[in-house]
Amino acid sequence: MKISLVAVEPNEQQPCVDCSVRQFSLCAALDRAELRELEHLGRHVHFATCETVFAQEEMTTSFYNLLEGVMRLYKLLPDGRRQIVGFALPGDFLGMTASARHSFSADAIGPVTICRFSRAAFARFIEDKAHLLRRINELAVRELSQAQDHMVLLGRRSAEEKVATFLIGWRDRLGRLSGPAKTVPLPMSRQDIADYLGLTIETVSRTFTKLERDRVIDILPGSISLLDPARVEALAAA
Amino acid sequence: MKISLVAVEPNEQQPCVDCSVRQFSLCAALDRAELRELEHLGRHVHFATCETVFAQEEMTTSFYNLLEGVMRLYKLLPDGRRQIVGFALPGDFLGMTASARHSFSADAIGPVTICRFSRAAFARFIEDKAHLLRRINELAVRELSQAQDHMVLLGRRSAEEKVATFLIGWRDRLGRLSGPAKTVPLPMSRQDIADYLGLTIETVSRTFTKLERDRVIDILPGSISLLDPARVEALAAA
């Protein structure tokens, strides 16, 4: 069982019981019989780098369980300004909406594999399963809490604090999936990071450079190494 | 049946069926028998202006249904910077948390009345009620969506757009409770608005003044009148 940040190649669709992200996902709440039932509803789908899985304003036809890879979730203003509201990792569940349309867009950062459920079938499946509904609640409330943390970041923190908070948060999320590590892979572009933190690409780049000059991080191609994790954590906490 | 932004005076605890905010609240999902059951679990409580109903990091002991008045929900950074993550209005349900502790503080803007439920009792009450769990989901997902909208505002909008978006959003929320109106009551202080929008009090004040100079709004004590709603909406949409 390994969690992959990149979908390697179209693999056979294995049974839900063997699903590598099961215990991190919604499906952790299901028993064996339910998993077998669910198996008929989900279809594995692959998306290539930068492909869009669903777009803002599109009708919601499916729910999605991310299996491999990383996705960016973002909202666009009419004039093109973009705010990334989150990055999705394996185990994340997408497609819950208040209305019948998606309120944000989601596309692949690198190749991804997704487990897709028809909206209607899935809705029927969960309808009377209180334990599953409670699990969905738990996920929704956790996401809401993260969203509120992010509001604090966007509204009240300096560029340096934003970048540090992002590094620590991303490291911790990856750590929960694959265990702790001092080097943090950053599959997303600088522009993505900027749009997530409410900054410009130049400011993100300058801030990374400053942290590197201060011997706090090391900038590597596609990743950042935390030379002084305590300093980064301090910046993130402050 | 009237919805009040201010709790007038300690009133008798009327039965849930007569609750003025029922159809806006969680309880809209309950039938008569369930309402009668719930009646024994909820207690009406009053709070005076600026009193804290619960604080960040405090253990969660209760759930709360706001009946009358307005509350501010906010997070504090260690150095005192504050981000208001939302304002609560009658019908709003508070106290759902991912952990056992509150992730934000909530206090009264003006006098409020709250229907308080013991956490354990309420958890037992909803445990197997799928329709109620679905309703809670609906509320959580709606809040998440609002939070994402607010991230866009905080990360990507100018001061003028922020203020306009706030005015329109607040007007619409009040409108849903008490019908449309051209004059928007603002029970919260300028500082609250600033901390909600990720601005300073001076910038909020200046932006209001500018909109008034442009004949777009009229600044009244405790409220704002929208002279040119279309202009405000345009600023908010842009």
Added chain:
DNA sequence: AATGGCGGTTGATTCAGATCAAAGGCGGCC
């Protein structure tokens, strides 16, 4: 090995909003 393109970095300058400072306005209270 040259060419072109793209993502990232760096530098110079500008500007929106923050900060610092002072003065109004208004209600509560003696």
Added chain:
DNA sequence: GGCCGCCTTTGATCTGAATCAACCGCCATT
């Protein structure tokens, strides 16, 4: 009525991050 304190507005100045503008490094293509 007059004084106090708080909230809000207004003005002057400053500054962190945005904007504008090169430029670098690296890979892919020819």
